[in-house]
Each structure stands twice: as C-alpha cells, then as structure tokens.
Amino acid sequence: xxxxxxxxxxxxxxxxxxxxxxxxxxxxxxxxxxxxxxxxxxxxxxxxxxxxxxxxxxxxxxxxxxxxxxxxxxxxxxxxxxxxxxxxxxxxxxxxxxxxxxxxxxxxxxxxxxxxxxxxxxxxxxxxxxxxxxxxxxxxxxxxxxxxxxxxxxxxxxxxxxxxxxxxxxxxxxxxxxxxxxxxxxxxxxxxxxxxxxxxxxxxxxxxxxxxxxx
Numbered sequence: 001x002x003x004x005x006x007x008x009x010x011x012x013x014x015x016x017x018x019x020x021x022x023x024x025x026x027x028x029x030x031x032x033x034x035x036x037x038x039x040x041x042x043x044x045x046x047x048x049x050x051x052x053x054x055x056x057x058x059x060x061x062x063x064x065x066x067x068x069x070x071x072x073x074x075x076x077x078x079x080x081x082x083x084x085x086x087x088x089x090x091x092x093x094x095x096x097x098x099x100x101x102x103x104x105x106x107x108x109x110x111x112x113x114x115x116x117x118x119x120x121x122x123x124x125x126x127x128x129x130x131x132x133x134x135x136x137x138x139x140x141x142x143x144x145x146x147x148x149x150x151x152x153x154x155x156x157x158x159x160x161x162x163x164x165x166x167x168x169x170x171x172x173x174x175x176x177x178x179x180x181x182x183x184x185x186x187x188x189x190x191x192x193x194x195x196x197x198x199x200x201x202x203x204x205x206x207x208x209x210x211x212x213x214x215x
Contacts, residue, residue: 002206003069005059006035007052007076008042008144008177018180019075023203032069034059042076042144042177044117049080056081057088064089071209073099073202077174078121092209096176099201101127107194108170112163114156115174116142124174133168144177153186160191172196 002023010016020031036055043049060072060081072093074082079095086093101124104111110133113120120135138155141147156178160171170193173183179199187195 001069002029002031002210003060003063003072004031004033004202005056005063005072005074006033007039007056007074007080009035009037009039015180019176019199019202022179022197022199023206026200027203027207029203029206032063034063040145043078043080044143049078053081053084057085060085060089060093064091071206073206075176075199075202077115077124077176077198078117079123082123094202094205094209095123096198096202097121097124097174098127099205100124100172100174100196100198103201103204104128104170104172104194104196105131107196108168108172110167110169111172112136112160112166112168112170113172113174114159114163114178116144116146116177117174121174124172128172134163134166135174136163144175144180147175147177147181147183152181153183156183157187157190160187164191164193168193170194170196173198 004019016033020033023029043052075096077097079097082095111131112133113135115137125132176198179197184195184197
C-alpha cells in the first residue's frame, strides 16, 4: 500500500483522493492519501515550503506508525522534507520531483519544465542535469488553487506550445496540481511531444520499489 502525502490542505475528498485515483486507474496501485494541515494554497514559494517541512515529517511518522503503508511518497514537485523524512521513518520515501525528472530523462534530451513557482524545483533541475532545457510558468497561475480556474488549461496549453517551439522535446510538469486537474489528458491530443506527469511518475517508482505489487 502506498501512502500519499499531499501538501495542499483540503477538506474536499475528491481533491484529496485525486492522486490516488490516478494511480489506481493507471497502475492498479492501492493507496491512502493524507494532507498536511493549514496550507490551503499548498507549497508555492520558499516560505510556504519551510512551514510545511515539520508537518510533512509528522504526517509521515503517523502514517508509518499506523502500519498500513509500505512506501510513502511526498506528492509535491519540490520534494519538500524528502531527506528529513527519510531520516525519520524506516520505510522508503519517494519524492514527486525526482521521480518525474528520472522519467523525463528516459524519454527526452531537451526537457521543458513547467510549473507555478518563479523557479524550477531545485532537486528536479539537479536530477535533469544537462537535459534541462528551460523552465516556464504563467504569471497568473501561481498557486495550486489558481489551477481550478476555467481558463487555466487553455493558458497552460499556450505555455506548453511556446516551450515546444523553443526546442523542448519533452514536457515535464513541476506541479502535482497539474495532475489534480488532469492537465496531461487535456494536452495529450493537442501537443506532439511526451508529457511527464508527476503522479504517474510516482506510480512507476512505487512499482519498482514494491516489485510491481499493488498491496
């Protein structure tokens, strides 16, 4: 069983469960999703990440102690508290950003990253190394909650098309909120390069760690 740590605080169960729903739909992975408290806009800058770190560690400890999951994943592109959490629990801990970077590196050489923060996630960029092509974001879509606007997907499509025109041969999402709004499904028929979704990438990594199991 995979434990999913969400860094967007929400009391809407459909939003909380969306990443788990994608993983079950794509890979038949069973999961439990929990979110950290008091961060309704998620993580979108250095300060919000700093505040989230102890919350993530505490939630990871709780989920491990319950004994229901054999792997944890921090479903956030910035991989906040990844090393700190790994030091505090005994079960494997994945990070969405690093998972996505490895998946993108398998299929592309000029990887265009799109997100919602001013800069690309540090760990993600480090993992991409020489395959990092560019980082782009929309100035009007800066928080996870902005992605639920009606015009968000068309705006992100325009951004992706610009990145492809500049030479990118692969698009890598740097926001798990893009998974929540099913952005990849929207883009798939509209662009002609591989698109790496961070939630799907976490599913691939979990299957490797768990030897292909789903329990």
